[in-house]
Amino acid sequence: MAEIELKNIAHSYNPQAADMNYALDPFNMTWVDGGRYAILGPSGCGKTTMLNIMSGIVQPSEGKLLFDGVDVTTLSTSERNIAQVFQFPVIYGTMTVKQNLAFPLVCRNYEKSVIDAKVQEVAEALSLQGLLKKSASRLTADQKQLISLGRGLVRDDVAAVLMDEPLTVIDPDLKFRLRRQLKEINQKYRSTLIYVTHDQNEAMTFAENIIVMDAGKIVQVGSPAELFDRPKTTFVGYFIGAPAMNFFDCQASGGYMLSIGSAEIMTGTDLSKVGSAPLKLGIRSEYIRIVEAKGANTFTAHVQRVEDMGNYKLVTAVFEGHVTKVKVERDIAVPVDRVELQLPAENCCVYAADILVS
């Protein structure tokens, strides 16, 4: 258990090459002891690289790694006392399930009674009791991944538990249960848990803090609500939320006002200093309202289609070429042809060159 600090860490897989490019751009990050984090980002953005740097499988080409202020950059993986679970099951095929679960403890010379108790506890949490005596190579992919998870959880004194998309191979039912179980285990032992995923729902329901990454950069760190309400870049707005945030090209028209085509919109952002950068207005489809009559912050759009999504309706409307998605409650009647849409000022995010203006 430790506070983990990454200082100016950067990594390139081919540092000697003439056209060296970073898999991970230089960045700083602190993982608070006992925190529950999710790293969210598209495939290839550097999530696995970041975890591997923390566990020591990859030596960063630049920067330092501190555990509770102590430099561990050059320490070997086993000396760092980290648990890590990979995307695909890794099992020791020649051992039984019990030996698999006990291996991290045996390697670190725990007492036999402690080992037995911990293995029992983890096996119970993951419903593996019935399989303990079985050979690990004779299990299903699901069960193998449970064992990988179990080996990650069997030590409760680790600096952090790193999980790299661990539930990819698990079927949805079990996934849901496991996610809750992981949360409980984390709350019980208060070990830092860092969970990589490319599934935003998983990240949102699981983590206290989400790190959004794109192309080797950390784009935003924040709570699920922050990411939803105030995405720092248009990328985060697109990536988080379903449907993606609505974006409108617009011009500043003085003070807090901007114009989208012929519509004048009042925002909660002072736009006097944005200069000449291209502006975009971002707003969640959840926050756009359908109103009866024209008024402040409204525009008239043509309804293109209305989709019934079960618990809500998704309206697609077009205003002067801008496609707008609006989420409305199921029992609200949507006009067939023209609709007045209102953008509440407090929900409008303004982006200059794709970066949130604050």
Add this chain to the structure above:
Amino acid sequence: MGYFYTTLKYLAVTLWSVFVIAPFLWAISTSFKDFQSVTNGATYIPWVDFEPTLEGWRALWKSPAQGGVAIVEPFFNSVFVTAAGSAISILLGTLAAYALSRFTFKAGPIRNGDITFFFISQRIMPPVVLAIPFFIMLGKFSLLDTLVGLILVYIVLLMPIAVWIMVDFFNKVPREIDETALIDGCNPYQAFYKVVLPNSIPGIVVAGMFCMIFGWTDFFFSFILTFTEVQLLPVAIVALNSSITPWWSLSAAALVSVAPLVVVAFIVERFLSKGNLSGALK
């Protein structure tokens, strides 16, 4: 159509079986014949065509002075040289292959793949190219005509096979298994022998089988590098082919020399058919 196809298939298999088994049957029957039944035209069925005798087999134990062919000592020489050569080749080859599979080596333009190919290239050269250098080198170290000398040469011949098979095998073992072992608290050596090695038994068995086959059947080098003190089985058997060839003892000796390979083949076949080679890890 299906019936016709099945018949054809069985016919082909039968033909092939006859083709494979016939020489064995011929050797077995010959080993029980005497001078009369070999030289007076072809005979086939014991007790009907000829009177079986154990003379051919007894001669294997007797010294030449007693009219025998003394195949026992060469047999155990061969066992020793093949076993030792294979064991050392597997040991060194497995370690080399693991390093070649997991670490990156650079020396000028040379990379891992080139080093692996260098090992294999030893087997691409015709053996005769190596014969003279081996002869001179062993001569320099007074190792001609010794078991140790032969073992050294066999290591040169067999290790490439072990490296080749094991590199391929380790490349198919996911790196994550090593990494997981490191995370679980092993140092790199422990990760190798506690986790990777136990999972590599199938590869080692296959590599071992090939080493033993190539070692056991080598005639060329044991013929060139030994004279009087040490004799290996293939050389001893060929030596029987003198002016008056004792076909009965020659057949018996040939059967003896094939027996260990048949045993090895059966064991490996059983091992492989249990599905041990694939799916050992995933």
